Amino acid sequence: MSRLFMFEKPLGMRDTLPELYEKKHHVRTLMEESIKQWGYRFIDTPTLEYYETVGTASAILDAELFKLLDKDGHTLVLRPDMTAPIARVAAARLLDNDTPLRLAYSGNVYRAQQREGGRPAEFEQIGVEYINDDTVSSDGEVIALLVSSLQKAGLSQFQVSVGHIGFAQELFIQILGTNGRATALRRFLYEKNYVGYREQVNSYSLSSIDKQRLLQLLELRGGEEVIGKALDIIEDGYGKQSLIQLKELWEVISDYGLEEYVKFDFTIMSHMSYYSGILFEAYAGNVGFPIGNGGRYGLIEKFGKDASATGFAVRLDRLLEALGSQDVLTTVECIFFSQERRKEAFQLAESLKAEGKKVVLQDINGVKNLDAFTKKFANTTFLIGGANQ
Amino acid sequence: MSRLFMFEKPLGMRDTLPELYEKKHHVRTLMEESIKQWGYRFIDTPTLEYYETVGTASAILDAELFKLLDKDGHTLVLRPDMTAPIARVAAARLLDNDTPLRLAYSGNVYRAQQREGGRPAEFEQIGVEYINDDTVSSDGEVIALLVSSLQKAGLSQFQVSVGHIGFAQELFIQILGTNGRATALRRFLYEKNYVGYREQVNSYSLSSIDKQRLLQLLELRGGEEVIGKALDIIEDGYGKQSLIQLKELWEVISDYGLEEYVKFDFTIMSHMSYYSGILFEAYAGNVGFPIGNGGRYGLIEKFGKDASATGFAVRLDRLLEALGSQDVLTTVECIFFSQERRKEAFQLAESLKAEGKKVVLQDINGVKNLDAFTKKFANTTFLIGGANQ
Numbered sequence: 001m002s003r004l005f006m007f008e009k010p011l012g013m014r015d016t017l018p019e020l021y022e023k024k025h026h027v028r029t030l031m032e033e034s035i036k037q038w039g040y041r042f043i044d045t046p047t048l049e050y051y052e053t054v055g056t057a058s059a060i061l062d063a064e065l066f067k068l069l070d071k072d073g074h075t076l077v078l079r080p081d082m083t084a085p086i087a088r089v090a091a092a093r094l095l096d097n098d099t100p101l102r103l104a105y106s107g108n109v110y111r112a113q114q115r116e117g118g119r120p121a122e123f124e125q126i127g128v129e130y131i132n133d134d135t136v137s138s139d140g141e142v143i144a145l146l147v148s149s150l151q152k153a154g155l156s157q158f159q160v161s162v163g164h165i166g167f168a169q170e171l172f173i174q175i176l177g178t179n180g181r182a183t184a185l186r187r188f189l190y191e192k193n194y195v196g197y198r199e200q201v202n203s204y205s206l207s208s209i210d211k212q213r214l215l216q217l218l219e220l221r222g223g224e225e226v227i228g229k230a231l232d233i234i235e236d237g238y239g240k241q242s243l244i245q246l247k248e249l250w251e252v253i254s255d256y257g258l259e260e261y262v263k264f265d266f267t268i269m270s271h272m273s274y275y276s277g278i279l280f281e282a283y284a285g286n287v288g289f290p291i292g293n294g295g296r297y298g299l300i301e302k303f304g305k306d307a308s309a310t311g312f313a314v315r316l317d318r319l320l321e322a323l324g325s326q327d328v329l330t331t332v333e334c335i336f337f338s339q340e341r342r343k344e345a346f347q348l349a350e351s352l353k354a355e356g357k358k359v360v361l362q363d364i365n366g367v368k369n370l371d372a373f374t375k376k377f378a379n380t381t382f383l384i385g386g387a388n389q
Numbered sequence: 390m391s392r393l394f395m396f397e398k399p400l401g402m403r404d405t406l407p408e409l410y411e412k413k414h415h416v417r418t419l420m421e422e423s424i425k426q427w428g429y430r431f432i433d434t435p436t437l438e439y440y441e442t443v444g445t446a447s448a449i450l451d452a453e454l455f456k457l458l459d460k461d462g463h464t465l466v467l468r469p470d471m472t473a474p475i476a477r478v479a480a481a482r483l484l485d486n487d488t489p490l491r492l493a494y495s496g497n498v499y500r501a502q503q504r505e506g507g508r509p510a511e512f513e514q515i516g517v518e519y520i521n522d523d524t525v526s527s528d529g530e531v532i533a534l535l536v537s538s539l540q541k542a543g544l545s546q547f548q549v550s551v552g553h554i555g556f557a558q559e560l561f562i563q564i565l566g567t568n569g570r571a572t573a574l575r576r577f578l579y580e581k582n583y584v585g586y587r588e589q590v591n592s593y594s595l596s597s598i599d600k601q602r603l604l605q606l607l608e609l610r611g612g613e614e615v616i617g618k619a620l621d622i623i624e625d626g627y628g629k630q631s632l633i634q635l636k637e638l639w640e641v642i643s644d645y646g647l648e649e650y651v652k653f654d655f656t657i658m659s660h661m662s663y664y665s666g667i668l669f670e671a672y673a674g675n676v677g678f679p680i681g682n683g684g685r686y687g688l689i690e691k692f693g694k695d696a697s698a699t700g701f702a703v704r705l706d707r708l709l710e711a712l713g714s715q716d717v718l719t720t721v722e723c724i725f726f727s728q729e730r731r732k733e734a735f736q737l738a739e740s741l742k743a744e745g746k747k748v749v750l751q752d753i754n755g756v757k758n759l760d761a762f763t764k765k766f767a768n769t770t771f772l773i774g775g776a777n778q
Contacts, residue, residue, distance in 0.1 A: 004441050006692055007481040010465050013435035015478050018492075021431045037742045039721045039749030042410045046402035046511055047436065047467070047497065048455070052393050066437070068457035071501075076399050078436070089404050092396040097761035102749065103407075108436065112460075122435055137731070137752030255732040303395055332428045342526070343644040353426045360428030360491065363526035368487035376488070 012113035012121025022330060027153050028316060031126045032106055034149040040104040040128050045085035051075035057302050058084035059274055064111045078110035086129050091303035100133035120317060127313035131300060134308045136245050139278045139296060140252030146282060146292060146312045147261045154323055158284040160261055163268030164246055165275045168217060170239030175210045189269035194218055220266035224250050230266060249278060274299045284322030291318040332358040333379035341383040401502035401510025411719060416542050417705060420515045421495055423538040429493040429517050434474035440464035446691050447473035448663055453500040467499035475518050480692035489522035509706060516702035520689060523697045525634050528667045528685060529641030535671060535681060535701045536650045543712055547673040549650055552657030553635055554664045557606060559628030564599045578658035583607055609655035613639050619655060638667060663688045673711030680707040721747040722768035730772040
């Protein structure tokens with residue numbers, strides 16, 4: 001065990017200094033305001049949950065969980081996502097009378113890192129969960145809200161890729177027969193390893209038509225026209241139903257006037273076992289990972305209530321990366337005072353603050369390096385010495 | 390080990406439902422705005438810190454720390470306070486050029502609970518740290534900012550009790566001679582056990598004059614006049630210097646015009662070893678514990694920089710308790726639609742949101758219990774069926 005330097009932080013843990021804090025706060029507030037305008041209500045859940053309940057429901061890999069033991073021998077986890085805790089709260093306390101429930105959150109989640117990481121072990125997610133409404137309208141709403149809130153946050157160049165968990169799944173079963181062989185292909189899609197996918201498909205002994213169908217899946221990306229192409233390679237059944245849902249979704253998105261932000265991508269696959277329908281990922285041109293993702297899931301059932309839900313989560317750190325270096329301008333002025341004119345300084349500061357200004361009041365005796373300090377301010381006033389100076 | 394019910398949360402962990410969330414958000418925002426207006430800049434630090442560095446510096450009892458092990462065998466803690474992490478960041482990255490530094494924070498801290506607890510194991514603190522300025526003006530500023538931000542948050546009935554770590558300490562040493570005997574009396578003061586304090590004093594074999602001096606300490610509460618009374622029982626030395634500081638502090642507070650919110654209380658004592666000067670506690674009439682506290686401390690030195698600091702922390706949960714049941718009014722309206730008039734509904738919602746309203750868009754087919762659902766809204770509009778209805 002190495003000795004720690006006094007300033008060291010645990011692996012993947014980061015400080016947020018003033019400039020970044022202000023930018024984060026600004027973007028978070030814009031997202032939150034937008035989400036509230038759509039009638040979603042924010043809730044918060046604890047940082048620590050039981051592993052047995054929320055920890056196992058969350059579908060984050062076990063190795064990525066921060067675990068600790070409580071005094072009764074139960075394992076606690078730092079919440080790895082917000083969807084599972086919100087499913088717990090909704091099932092325990094908020095779902096009633098068979099009515100739809102629109103919830104939102106803004107909070108930190110935790111993922112333990114390996115030594116070779118470099119990724120954050122703690123990051124902030126803003127998201128919504130639209131619970132107990134299984135219409136395609138509700139899937140459309142969360143996608144439209146994702147687009148709308150990203151726009152409000154200042155993002156202009158981005159794309160939401162929409163797929164359906166049922167399409168590829170059904171196609172694989174129709175062609176490969178077993179879930180085991182389907183799993184291998186699913187993993188390649190999840191890892192976005194399309195070369196590996198092609199090699200895997202070519203290694204199967206299948207008719208050339210079936211191989212062609214599996215390879216054509218990779219081409220199913222684009223606008224409304226993709227649905228027609230998808231219909232050509234799938235037989236009747238759940239796979240076809242998923243296309244009917246996606247067609248309706250496109251109409252909903254069109255009624256919102258947001259077609260330019262949305263495209264279909266039938267290769268989207270989630271490692272999360274709980275997705276059960278439409279699912280999507282949001283990308284901004286310059287960021288290598290999705291800035292947000294979501295979809296329909298059946299997780300609430302694990303907490304004993306029969307309710308489907310749909311939602312999205314945006315990673316604030318990646319959204320900030322996508323937004324680039326737009327600085328939030330903070331103008332602060334400084335009034336220096338000495339004892340004789342202290343009261344006058346306090347009154348001047350009050351009146352400037354009443355105008356909405358940010359004002360530092362500084363006892364001149366408290367500053368050792370006046371030159372360096374005055375440089376920090378947009379404006380400085382000196383109320384020093386005799387009152388009638 | 391008992392089996393867990395699916396909805397259970399770890400001891401002391403709480404959910405925040407929409408009504409409370411909105412109230413918290415509202416009060417937090419008012420406090421933050423106020424703090425920013427005084428030129429303080431917010432920063433954030435990780436939830437997890439190393440026990441060896443920040444954990445041991447934080448001066449929270451070891452039994453109250455949530456601990457876990459990382460992959461290299463180091464112990465991590467969930468941060469028990471914000472002052473120690475901010476001292477780390479300030480020393481490592483922000484202190485420069487011998488200039489004062491005004492930082493603020495708003496974040497959750499963690500205290501492990503015993504079974505008999507009932508107290509929160511996770512709670513939110515909002516506070517400031519004014520670093521590298523050792524004038525009494527800076528102590529006065531943080532007290533004035535505490536008062537001002539509590540007022541802005543809507544609190545009217547409260548009091549800040551101000552003392553000095555040096556006065557009682559010096560009095561005890563002057564009379565009792567040893568630190569050991571002083572420690573016993575300090576503990577009674579910290580626990581606000583004045584009966585115990587009196588008994589302890591009477592058990593000492595001291596001159597009646599010295600006993601009287603120790604007992605008079607308990608009477609040193611009130612306005613400016615208390616300083617004169619305190620001068621009567623202390624001999625020259627550090628204790629007298631602390632009175633000079635408090636006298637100057639009173640003048641600063643008077644120049645802010647905040648005398649009515651501040652009183653002296655020489656019995657205030659902290660269990661935290663790092664306080665080194667003026668210290669204070671804020672009380673609101675109906676809450677049994679301080680809603681905030683603070684003072685001058687030398688903690689930055691533990692991180693290798695020679696800088697004194699002063700600051701305060703407010704507990705948001707206790708502030709909300711003090712504010713009572715003022716609800717934040719949220720008015721949301723609902724537009725119900727069917728497919729035929731979906732686009733019209735979306736457009737109506739857009740125009741209402743542009744006016745700043747909160748609007749839920751609801752596919753009528755997604756609601757099983759329409760009566761229960763409509764009751765949740767201030768206003769409802771139905772755009773259902775043929776377009777020319």
